[in-house]
Amino acid sequence: MENRKDIGKAYKEKLEGYTPSPSNHLWESIEAELSKSKRKALPIWKTLAGLGILILLLSTVIIYSGYSDSKNFELNPTTDNNTLDANGKIKDNAPKAVNDGIQNNRSNSKENSIVVSISTDEDSNSIGNKNSENTNSRHKSSNDIFQNDSNCKAQPSNKVNSSDNEISSRIANKLEDTSTKKTISNLNRNRDDSKTNAIGQLKKNNDLTNQKATSKTQNNLDDVTEFDIYSVVMMDELPAAKLDNKFDIDKKKKQESKHFKKSFRLSSYLLPALSNASSDTSPIDQTLDNSKKTSGFNINYGVALAVSLSKKSSLRIGVGAFNQSILTENADMVGSNGSLINSPGFSNINLNSEATNAASEVFSPFEKLDLKQTTKYLETYIDYSFKLFGEKKIVLYASSGVSALFLLNDSIVLKDSDGNSIDIGKATNLNKAGLALNFSTGLSYKLSEKLNVNVEPIFKYNLGTFKKAHGIKHYSFGVRFGLSFKL
Amino acid sequence: MRIMSMNNRHKLNLKHLIKGCKKQDLKAQSELYNGYKDILFTICLKYCKNVEEAEDNLQDAFMAIFKNITKYNGKGSFEGWMKRIVINKAIDRYKKDTFINVMINDDLLADTDIDTSQLTLPLNVILNTIQELPDRYRLIFNLYEMDGYTHKEIAKLLTISESTSKSNLHRAKLILKEKIKSINLSQTANTINYGK
CATH class of the missing domain: 2.40.160.20 (Porin)
Structure with missing residues (x-):
């Protein structure tokens, strides 16, 4: 008697109990591949990780070398040029006490750090650098005034005309370090001698600073910061000829070492x-x-x-x-x-x-x-x-x-x-x-x-x-x- | 009661094996392989063209099982999970072959029933008839008839339309029917010749 069924179902029923075994060597192949994949996985990741580390190291070295170049430049005024003493005379080395004092004081003072951030340009380096520049290097200080501080550029006479006592007291209030205070008061004592020169120089450079200031927003005089006062104090000490010279060199150098864009x-x-x-x-x-x-x-x-x-x-x-x-x-x-x-x-x-x-x-x-x-x-x-x-x-x-x-x-x-x-x-x-x-x-x-x-x-x-x-x-x-x- | 305890012991043993495989313990991997190689190899034989390719497929599948065993979350049957891997490996192997989009035609009206007495052939011969099917027909026949996938699921798996799946299945059955018929005929002829 004929027993008809759909061929699909008939096949399924027929093959249901059929379970042949694969060759005996198959497990050996799998085992070999398993141990290979265990061994292989590591070198690939090692290679990639090594490559990644190499790239990171290279980037760090290259980026850091670029960074330190520009950093060196910022610090250069204290090293490649003579510093000026409080009397406006050229000294071979910067007075350490002033330098350290102001650095310490500034770095410890929150308010002063704000001052620095206002006065520095976008690409400026650390606070410490800026402070040392302001203290030790006149031309740097003047540079900051001319380039960065529109208040000073716009109204130089206002600041210069401030009374000595007022300036001293404001600085003294901000600076807690006694050695710094001393230094500042010394600076102020000798300020009269160079004041006239500085004012003259300031006026002379007024055109130039105004040009630079055009792109910057004119701030209200009330916003004059502590740093402005510092700048004025330092700038007051600058002899005109030196200022001119320094300013030109700095301008050139700054252009050369423009920050990476x-x-x-x-x-x-x-x-x-x-x-x-x-x-x-x-x-x-x-x-x-x-x-x-x-x-x-x-x-x-x-x-x-x-x-x-x-x-x-x-x-x-x-x-x-x-x-x-x-x-x-x-x-x-x-x-x-x-x-x-x-x-x-x-x-x-x-x-x-x-x-x-x-x-x-x-x-x-x-x-x-x-x-x-x-x-x-x-x-x-x-x-x-x-x-x-x-x-x-x-x-x-x-x-x-x-x-x-x-x-x-x-x-x-x-x-x-x-x-x-x-x-x-x-x-x-x-x-x-x-x-x-x-x-x-x-x-x-x-x-x-x-x-x-x-x-x-x-x-x-x-x-x-x-x-x-x-x-x-x-x-x-x-x-x-x-x-x-x-x- | 006795059966239950045996099942539980089996479950415990399987759990232990899976745990070992997750830790890439070679002994556990070997035990798992020995426990399931025959069941999975049978699937491979049905989906592949010959024994060599079936073994290759089984090897690839076991490698994938050991590699992905950490992804098995214990939900559903572990055997079913492994079977799916074996089938997917076979699909990957043969999916590249283009599927012909045959719309309903006269073939679909043809009868696919067979007299079961015609299937009293050795099992390896019957298996060979499946292996000799063109890739696309073999995949669909196995998926639908042997492993119970629906045409909708097959269409999704093979990225074809449901009607293509249906028509290809029908075509596969017709080819098988023809093959069985011709094998039976040649056997009968041989018997007659020997008889002479």
């Missing part, structure tokens, strides 16, 4: 590159391990945005298309009737079923074929560049960074000597995402104020782009040609 550059690039693998292991199949592998050539492209971190370093973030290919020459891939040898030969290919039929029509029996595996990635990268040398027109720089590679597509194409080719399928051993380490040196040539052309030889080393640990590591070498535009 962040800038952005947008660039596009074209990257012709050759790619190959670091071992003879075939990514297609073990039977092809001994076949000759040659580099594949690909054109890559993308855009990047760079931000300068300091005068010497920058960080670049980019996105683009990145392709890699490897050619396996003279591969035995077709059998006696010209059809593809299915096994062995394709352990890592998801074979396109139509390819088998097509191959028998296109290829001759036992014909040696070239096999090209191409992988197409979306690449996002971040790298750190630092200037090696060069200033204006040409700059040589070095970069290192990391790319994240996202697999977009891959193909495996068989090609014969007549140029016939068949796309036989896709690899099954590729990861959807991987990493690449990038190392490059580049030359940047300034075409115009905003436009640069770059030529940058680059080396890329892939990590984790293949699933199975066959030791397959792709690398690429190419030259990145780019145009960058300053935003």
Whole structure:
């Protein structure tokens, strides 16, 4: 009697108790892969962590060196020039008591710190620096007045005309340190001698200060701060000639050591590159391990945005298309009737079923074929560049960074000597995402104020782009040609 | 009562194994593998083209299980969780093959019933008929018939439409029916030849 059933249900019932075992060696493979992944995980993270630390260290060193340059400049008045004593005479060294006293006092006084913040410009350094400048270096003090204090610039006579007692008492009230008080009172005692000169000088420079002051807001006279008084006191001591000279030098130096300003550059690039693998292991199949592998050539492209971190370093973030290919020459891939040898030969290919039929029509029996595996990635990268040398027109720089590679597509194409080719399928051993380490040196040539052309030889080393640990590591070498535009 | 205590012991043992695997203890991993390798390998055999690929798939699946075992929160069956990983691995392996969007046609009207007496073939032969199906048909047949997924779930998993899933399943059944028929015919012919 016929017992009819839906074939699906019939199959399920039939196969329900069927439980074959996998080969005995499978656990050994899993065990090996487990221990490998345990071992492998660490070096990748170590590499990345090492790279990160290196970048951080380099940034710190470069940024700090840039910072300390400008800091040195700010402190220069006390070191590269002679200081002036209370009588307006030039001394070789600054009086330490005054310096320390005022520094201590200022740093301990909250109110005074506010004063400093008012009087310093945006790019000024520490409070301590500023205080020492004000105390020890007349030209610095005057500079501050001329450049930073619009009140003083606008109404110099008001301050100068303040009574000595008033100034002294106001300063004395603010300064708790007795040595400082003493010093200040000494300064005031001798103030009369230089007062006339200072007023004259102040007037002489009034035009200049007014010009500088135009961009700044005119503050109300009532807002005159403690620092203004300090400035006036110090400025009063300045001999006119010295003031002039100092002011010019300072102006020049300050312009030279203008503080670093962040800038952005947008660039596009074209990257012709050759790619190959670091071992003879075939990514297609073990039977092809001994076949000759040659580099594949690909054109890559993308855009990047760079931000300068300091005068010497920058960080670049980019996105683009990145392709890699490897050619396996003279591969035995077709059998006696010209059809593809299915096994062995394709352990890592998801074979396109139509390819088998097509191959028998296109290829001759036992014909040696070239096999090209191409992988197409979306690449996002971040790298750190630092200037090696060069200033204006040409700059040589070095970069290192990391790319994240996202697999977009891959193909495996068989090609014969007549140029016939068949796309036989896709690899099954590729990861959807991987990493690449990038190392490059580049030359940047300034075409115009905003436009640069770059030529940058680059080396890329892939990590984790293949699933199975066959030791397959792709690398690429190419030259990145780019145009960058300053935003 | 006795059965209950055995189940509890099994649960305790499994809990212990999972804990060990979470700590990446190789002994626990080995025990888990030995406990489930046959069940999971059977699934692999049905979803893959041959034994080699089935073993590859099982290896990938176990690697994924050991890697992601920390994500298993104890809710739901652990065996079911592992089965899903095995199936997903197979889907990843063969999903790239394009699915043909066949709309309802004459094929769908064809009968997919079979006389069960025709299935008195060795189990490996029956399994081979599934393995020889084109990837897309094999995936859908297994998902729907063997593992009880709905067409809606299959459509979501394979990013195809429900109607494509239905039509591909129907086509798979017709191919299987044809294969069984031809195997039976050739066996009958062989028997006759031997008889002569």
